[in-house]
Amino acid sequence: MKDVSFGQYYNTTSFVHKMDARVKILLSIAYIVAVFLVKEFHFYGFLAAFLFIVLTTIFSKVPFFSVLRSVKGILFFVIFSAVLQIFFNTAGEVVFSWKFITITDKGLLKAGFIVCRIMMIVMGTALLTLTTTPVELADGIESLLSPLKLIKFPVHEFALIMSIALRFIPTLMEETDRIIKAQKARGADFESGNLIKRAKAMIPILIPLLVSSFRRADELADAMDARCYSGSKGRTKYKKQRITYRDIIGFLVLAGLIVGIVFLNGV
């Protein structure tokens, strides 16, 4: 296993990086809503949404390629939905017909439309994770979920679990790597055989990993207790996120986008 840095955070300082994580999360959700607001076959609405991505990318100093690459993970899904639309949408005029396959102009348009929509959403959320560290994200989510405390939802514990999980990903990766090497040294074979055989070969990796995770959890709990941890009661926070002018600008730009899309929809 190579050096796997978790998430896809792009380390730099920029306008977007400095924005409050909570605002960024909310804006990402608002952006998804905006993309869904675009009426079918409204080219200008998509152009506006796309321009927003381009603009944010420029202000975040993240290379555009990195943003685009985020689509790679769901490429299959994109192609699948596009193919579904092309072959099974029978509305509109037929442009191509061969035996049982009929392709209509509406189907093609709709496929293009869906591809655009998914890509915009993915790129929008990728910008969030590219410009926000996992810790900031966890803190942001904690802060945003804090109203749930009223219904006794353990928001603080939830956020702590998330940030500890993030903290331990690289450690457990290293551990997995070590176990794989140790088992290989004892003659374990992970590469040959059919799928079932290979899945079975994972057991000698998973069991030691599980056992050691429990031991780690136990030790971590002791270490946390030793450092006076006693739940959220009476606890303060070192890093408080603050709303700055950047967040207001971001908010205004996105509000502008939504108004624009709604306006274009009406035209």
Add this chain to the structure above:
Amino acid sequence: MFYIPFTCEKFFWVLKYNKSIKRGSLLKIIEVKNLTYAYAKGKEVLKNLNIEIEKGEFVAIIGHNGSGKSTFAKLLNALFVPKEGEVLVGGLNTKDKNSVHEIRKKVGVVFQNPDNQLVASIVEDDVAFGPENIGAKREEIEERINFALDAVNMQEFRKRTPTKLSGGQKQRVAIAGVLAIKPEVLVLDESTAMLDPRGRREVIEIVKDLNKKGMTVILITHYMEEVVNADRVIVLSEGEKILEGTPKQIFAKKEELTRVGLSLPPATILADKLREKGVNIGEVLTPQELKEELCKLFVKI
């Protein structure tokens, strides 16, 4: 003309006298009385232990595996509660549930595996964890982080992620995380066991330095060369205290140490072997002392 120096002298004498009184009784930070501890089902891990530790002291606790030394560390900060007897920290009993928080503020424990002690993905956030738990204000947390990172000489790694650091550096961050609570006693529970020699040296240097600045240190270890720096050494075996004294006194009892599965510091072993070969060499504990003794010989020749 004459009585002024006289009173001065008397005054200083009183000061000295007072200090000796305090060292004798008032400044005991940890008192372990008739302590017995056993896990849920099983034999007693610690038996009838009596240990007193004074403020500012550097105490090393040694023992082979299963001697109960790690259990002892967890009894000091109320992670475990004695089955019989009691542990008092600055007068507070670890059995009293209401003083557990206060006790943990006074006694900071650093454990063996640095990876399993760090909670956050960034050094400064991890050091902030303790101060956050005791409800410190933002400015105060900042001040405590600076104090702790300076103490372990890790200020420049403040924004880094711990997983990318070396073992010694990680353990220094873990020590900083404990120091940020500003404890009165620092307990190191085999904190050097998983480190390479260099990391071990880094950690021991920092611990020595902290002790010089007045921190009470309890070092639990099985590396004999770390013990030589202590004011007092306590040897545990099968849950019992079998020896206690200065490093010199302890390492003079070679037979008893070997009987409980412990060895001598490398420098002492070398000196002993030289003596066997007829080299006239004094008692040594550290490589430094060994060097000096050998130089003396050289001068004699």
